[in-house]
Amino acid sequence: MKGNLEALMVMLGKTPKKPKEIVPTAQTIHLQKRAKKITKAEIAKIKLELQEVEDGKYSKKWRNRRWFSIIFINLMFTLSFWVDVQLFEGSIIASRVLGFHMADIYSSLQVVLAYKIMFINLIIGTVTVFVIWLLLGGRAFCSWVCPYHLLAEIAEKIHLKLAAKKWVTEHNFHRGVRTVFFVVFSLLAFGLGYSLFNSINPVGMISRALIYGPGIAMIWILILFLFEVFYSRRAWCRYVCPMGLTYGLTGALSPLQITYQLSNCQHETCCHIVCEVPHVLECVKKGRAGNVKIDIGTDCTLCGACVDVCPTGSLKFEIKGI
């Protein structure tokens, strides 16, 4: 299960560790791999594969599907407003889609904590969104729907190009600060009687700007964008966004997930290069898999990048029970 306790702790900020127990079948595969001599030709091939991934030369099948999904969903809100067809009303944070109320889970929590009220449409919308993302994989919201994700991907690409030229340096923070932000934003909402998070949340800002037109809030988005280009890539999603963390928790029991098969993996870790949350892929490192088949942790955004780059097909989408 992708939401086992260890995966949840890793999502909250714990550093992933080698499993205490490795099942005998996995242990046998590890020993066979250790005993196998790798030829110079194989090493050269692996180095070439890694270089190609670094250079962005790999299949973009899942990336293209995701981008289509993000653009399509967000465009539907814009078109519905401008053409006034009322199919997608509101924004990505709170909406009515084909008549169904939808409300982002963490943003709803902020409203409840800040204003100490609960109204029926908010409950219906939040439960609907919870069930949808429980079925569709939690953080799949991030890479398949969230408009900020697309912007952060563009910022990351620029950052990597500048970093390759040594014009910028990557700065990392402890992943646990995202959990701290989750708690702090919640306490602030309760204490202030006002949702500070909803006022600075780039997801809502971009969604509203796409629908109603850009405003002064775009300055904040520009600051975040420049911060991610020049200082720390993916900073908002990795270290701040409590929405991402909430969707991660929502998807802990999801049947849709990425699974890893140990047997054919060459452990060249191409997947770590492209993954936004590489801590969930700790098991692909040599000797780290505790089982022959492993569910990738609940912080995974199901973006499919690792599926696209894996030369041995060891990472796959899977629906549990099918």
Ligand code: SF4
């Ligand atoms: S972490 Fe937050 S901002 Fe980033 S993609 Fe997910 S919901 Fe969007």
Ligand code: SF4
């Ligand atoms: S594990 Fe794979 S699918 Fe999940 S976030 Fe990383 S690259 Fe994307």
